[in-house]
Amino acid sequence: MATIVVENLSRVFVSGGAKLTALENLNLTLEAGDVFGFIGPNGAGKTTTIKILATLLRPTSGTAVVCGHDVVQDPFAVRRSIGYMPDFFGVYDDIKVWEYLDFFAAAYKLPRNSRSSVIAGVLDLTDLKTKKEAYVETLSRGMKQRLCLAKTLLHDPPVLLLDEPASGLDPRARIEIRELLKELQTMGKTIIVSSHILPEMEEFCNKVGIIEKGHLIVSGEVKEIRQSVRGSMNVELRVAGDEELATAVLKRLSGVSLNPAESSAVTAGLEPIRFVYSGTPGSEHQVLTSLVTAGVKVLSFYSPATDLEEIFMKVTKGAVN
Ligand SMILES: Nc1ncnc2c1ncn2[C@@H]1O[C@H](COP(=O)(O)OP(=O)(O)O)[C@@H](O)[C@H]1O
Numbered sequence: 001m002a003t004i005v006v007e008n009l010s011r012v013f014v015s016g017g018a019k020l021t022a023l024e025n026l027n028l029t030l031e032a033g034d035v036f037g038f039i040g041p042n043g044a045g046k047t048t049t050i051k052i053l054a055t056l057l058r059p060t061s062g063t064a065v066v067c068g069h070d071v072v073q074d075p076f077a078v079r080r081s082i083g084y085m086p087d088f089f090g091v092y093d094d095i096k097v098w099e100y101l102d103f104f105a106a107a108y109k110l111p112r113n114s115r116s117s118v119i120a121g122v123l124d125l126t127d128l129k130t131k132k133e134a135y136v137e138t139l140s141r142g143m144k145q146r147l148c149l150a151k152t153l154l155h156d157p158p159v160l161l162l163d164e165p166a167s168g169l170d171p172r173a174r175i176e177i178r179e180l181l182k183e184l185q186t187m188g189k190t191i192i193v194s195s196h197i198l199p200e201m202e203e204f205c206n207k208v209g210i211i212e213k214g215h216l217i218v219s220g221e222v223k224e225i226r227q228s229v230r231g232s233m234n235v236e237l238r239v240a241g242d243e244e245l246a247t248a249v250l251k252r253l254s255g256v257s258l259n260p261a262e263s264s265a266v267t268a269g270l271e272p273i274r275f276v277y278s279g280t281p282g283s284e285h286q287v288l289t290s291l292v293t294a295g296v297k298v299l300s301f302y303s304p305a306t307d308l309e310e311i312f313m314k315v316t317k318g319a320v321n
């Protein structure tokens with residue numbers, strides 16, 4: 001079932017007579033259980049999109065439907081279906097962790113008699129049980145982020161909208177957030193999680209979208225994007241002591257381009273010989289055959305998987321920020 005359907009969504013900001021198109025004709029469909037990594041540099045339009053889905057910002061044109069409810073026609077039904085984590089954590093003085101959660105549980109109109117068990121549940125999930133009586137302002141940034149996530153889970157929404165949940169966290173806290181997201185994924189929630197950093201998304205997102213200057217430039221299943229972007233393939237070759245012969249053979253082959261450093265210097269066997277193969281996909285074995293036939297002692301012939309970072313650089317042509 002499609003839980004999020006966005007069609008031709010646009011948002012224009014007008015300030016001081018100037019018009020700025022923050023989002024232009026965004027289309028996106030997510031199914032229950034999808035974890036969508038929404039990736040793009042600062043100012044790309046991620047927060048604008050998420051705020052529209054969270055009913056906090058009206059679209060200029062286009063539609064967004066969450067769990068069957070239109071964000072403009074039926075914002076209250078949408079709010080019941082979503083947990084929204086904004087990109088900043090507000091300031092809360094003199095309030096304890098459980099009071100904070102109790103306040104939001106009441107705002108979500110959770111029945112009084114079930115509130116304490118629901119709060120205990122989200123504290124457990126976000127690993128904050130021991131902080132129940134702590135004052136919010138004493139928590140580390142990572143804990144605050146987890147508390148904010150705990151808040152979004154109180155009413156057990158099927159959809160989570162998380163705006164840069166890992167931003168500004170140290171590596172350890174990032175890992176904790178990532179583990180938490182994986183757990184939420186196993187619970188079958190539809191999750192949109194934005195980030196301007198790629199590698200941390202690969203592990204748990206089944207879909208990604210890359211947005212730049214208000215345009216979604218690629219979007220879809222991670223594995224399909226990998227395939228479509230990958231017109232050429234990087235290969236790492238290790239040989240037993242005959243690098244010069246190997247590079248000579250490679251230079252003769254069509255569809256092979258050696259990295260400039262490789263074509264002159266001999267790598268002394270420490271570094272692999274790197275080249276790009278842009279022949280027919282699936283026919284790279286012919287390169288290996290040619291090497292072996294010419295007498296090159298091939299130790300390994302390996303193509304590292306294209307990671308999202310590389311895809312990102314390719315589609316945005318390095319025009320990040
Ligand atoms: N309230 C606003 N008024 C005017 N411009 C805005 C407003 N909110 C966002 N923008 C602009 O819209 C663009 C997209 O911003 P945003 O959605 O926050 O990007 P991201 O979250 O990807 O960093 C930016 O150029 C930003 O300056």
Ligand SMILES: [Mg+2]
Nearest residue numbers: 046047048087
């Ligand atoms: Mg943002």
